[in-house]
Amino acid sequence: MADHNKKYSKIETEQLNIVDKNGKVKLSLFNEDNIPPAIMDGIDILPGHRQDQPISGLMFYNREGDECGGLIYGNEVDEEGNYNAFASLTFDQYKQDQVVQMRYEDDNGKRGYGFALFDRPSKNLRKMVKNTNQIKDSNLSSEEKDAAIKKELEGSVQRAYMGKTEQGDVSVQLMDSAGNQRIRMVVDENDVPKMEFLDEKGHVTYRLPPE
Known part of the structure; x- marks a missing residue:
């Protein structure tokens, strides 16, 4: 056995x-x-x-x-x-x-x-x-x-993606059903935070803080 x-x-x-x-x-x-x-x-x-x-x-x-x-x-x-x-x-x-x-x-x-x-x-x-x-x-x-x-x-x-880029930015990116980036939240390499909303062509339509 x-x-x-x-x-x-x-x-x-x-x-x-x-x-x-x-x-x-x-x-x-x-x-x-x-x-x-x-x-x-x-x-x-x-x-x-x-x-x-x-x-x-x-x-x-x-x-x-x-x-x-x-x-x-x-x-x-x-x-x-x-x-x-x-x-x-x-x-x-x-x-x-x-x-x-x-x-x-x-x-x-x-x-x-x-x-x-x-x-x-x-x-x-x-x-x-x-x-x-x-x-x-x-x-x-x-x-x-x-x-x-x-x-x-x-x-x-x-x-969607959440991570750190080669440039040192820590980001959260959300894409639509076609794969176009529509929301981007970033804390850049200089510790500056920002948030951007984009249209389907990649143009920023609104951002925080405003420029």
């Missing part, structure tokens, strides 16, 4: 998959040499995605085996000591892309980090990727391809 209660004080491995009783992966812990593919409906929907990136992390999967979020992190340093570091924690909409993200980026001391919310359409992401690739491979003109891809991705927009 197999011993299902073995205890280990230390395990060293390059990838660890947690599976259900049927062997379906529910969670994958991996190093940069074993980055999992982007799986949806049992298919790698983005072949080569992330495979050349210096990331390790933890990937989440739902009951159907679809990737549904994860934690990735990593960094690069060149021979001159220049570096880039990053981390991201995401949660995905069912059969879609991320709707919640917490991220950090640091490019040689230029740092930005924060929390973002997204809207996603009620369309299967695998089908959207397939349609987009077909458009790219079609005989349409560049302008027609751009328009068709924009229509295919319609409804996939960032709606």
Whole structure:
């Protein structure tokens, strides 16, 4: 009889998959040499995605085996000591892309980090990727391809962000359903606070304090 209660004080491995009783992966812990593919409906929907990136992390999967979020992190340093570091924690909409993200980026001391919310359409992401690739491979003109891809991705927009920019501003940004920034609250690098309301074209219609 197999011993299902073995205890280990230390395990060293390059990838660890947690599976259900049927062997379906529910969670994958991996190093940069074993980055999992982007799986949806049992298919790698983005072949080569992330495979050349210096990331390790933890990937989440739902009951159907679809990737549904994860934690990735990593960094690069060149021979001159220049570096880039990053981390991201995401949660995905069912059969879609991320709707919640917490991220950090640091490019040689230029740092930005924060929390973002997204809207996603009620369309299967695998089908959207397939349609987009077909458009790219079609005989349409560049302008027609751009328009068709924009229509295919319609409804996939960032709606909110709270964080700190590379310029040192701490801000809260709220976007409309088209992804246009409409409210912006900022405490800038000089500790000066301001609040702005914008129209759909990005023009400031009202601000506090008034100029």
